[in-house]
Amino acid sequence: MDQVLFIVWRESVEALLVVGILYAWLRANPAGQRGLRFLWGGVAAGLALSGLLALVILGVATFLDDDGQQYFQSGMALVASALVVQMVYWMRKHGRTLKRELESGLADNVERSNWWGLLVLVMIAVAREGSETVVFLYGTIAAADSAQIAPFALAGAVGLIAAFATFWLLQLGGKLITWRRFFRITEVLLLLLAGALLVSGLEKLVSVGALPGIVDPLWNSAGLLDDSHGLGKLLADFAGYRAQPALLVLLVWVSYWISTSVLLRRASRSA
Template sequence: MLATYLIGLREGLEAGLIVGILVAYLGKLGRRDLLGRMWVGVGVAVAVALAVGAVLTWGPYALTFEAQEILGGALSIVAVAMVTWMIFWMATHGAGLSKELRGQVDAAMDRSWFAFVLIGALAVGREGVETALFVWANVAGGSDPLLGTLGAVLGILTAVGISWGIARGLVRINLSRFFTWTGVFLVIVAAGVLAYGIGDLQEAGVIAGGAPAYDLVGLVPPGSWYGALLTGIFNFSPEPTWAQVVGWVLYVGIVLPLYLRVMRHRQTPKPVGATDGAAPAPNAVRPSASARAVPAS
């Protein structure tokens, strides 16, 4: 539940900040009449995310066991790829997000009314689909479906409240630090999802099986509360195969150092007079200056 809560919180906060930037900029331009179209797009994005979640939850039941395992393994790997791309994209593009969104709004004013619907849909759609896919992959790996879904919903609701507080100037939060540490956490969670996906593909015969690399059943019994906690958060397996162990180690060993290196580069002070192409323009609109609504991560 903790893993899905943090997934919902992070993705929901990203979407909330993007929507906040759009609302603030349209307000500054005196075009609040366009907000209705944007909210239609946001509603479409939410509906698509829910539809993706429903298909992932109930769609595979009509398939054979082998087909279910292949689908589950493939989607788990896709979920890992998407969340990896997401944390690196936020780390490298977060500082210029406000400028990019304002440019999209300016361009949309010269197009049809549908352009603003599309902006609203894209602003939330990516995070919505990523949330649905990653939560499903985490739950499929051993989490209780009800608790996993509840955790994601609570995380999203928390993100909505924080985003509203930032927009009103009521909440102060170091978003750079928040996204940095949740990024580290998601790398570890994604490694567990990857190992689970490899296990599914092994059960389907797509990847060669093999004897367990080690046996920790004596230390972490399947029915223990801490075993359930580790499984629910990190997709921990007390008897992983060598392919799962190698996949987990390679993913964490490659992705985590690269991510931390990118974050250190983003946070390194620049010499006086230096410019950063991703930095917001002087008149950038932010939901709340004090909250640093656009993370420099």
């Protein structure tokens, strides 16, 4: 549930940032006033595309048998993990120029009165965030039973409300919370979450025999910190902690952090 709240919150804030930049530019330029309805049309189209992707994913899952669903859920968790890393990498590389790039593309469309181009620009931006959210959420809640759907829905609603409140605070430009600080903190949390999704996907593949655990379990630390409740459960959800890890999963998790650190260091240098 905490994963769902965080994902919806973080992705919604990023989508609001993109839409907010474009909205402010259109409002400030007389020539862009006509584009406001195309802006909201692009937002609606982007959300519709994200909803369509969710239906496609759910439709595919319903046609699979038990083993097929295990493989599909594992694949979605691994894809979600890769998407998180890609998103953090992209923001690390383009975050400083995001506003300038968006406004430049918007200015070109307005200058040529290409309002449909504006709609497509916004649709792609919103659909990107929405699609990532859909994949992340499926990778997180795929194994949940029907009794957990209501709490997950509530967590998503709380995350959305929190996103609007966060965006409002960030727009105030206070010293307590700034855009730079927001992205730095959530970047770390996202990478921890990606590690947890990676572990979840690998564990499913080990459980169905698609991958060898090598040594499974490698140790048992449940007596010190159980991963089924309390702090251990929080670390399991957000960082991939396991009280009884398989050696293969542990090795891949360590490799993930090493490779991700190198990748993001390169992104920072190129930025």
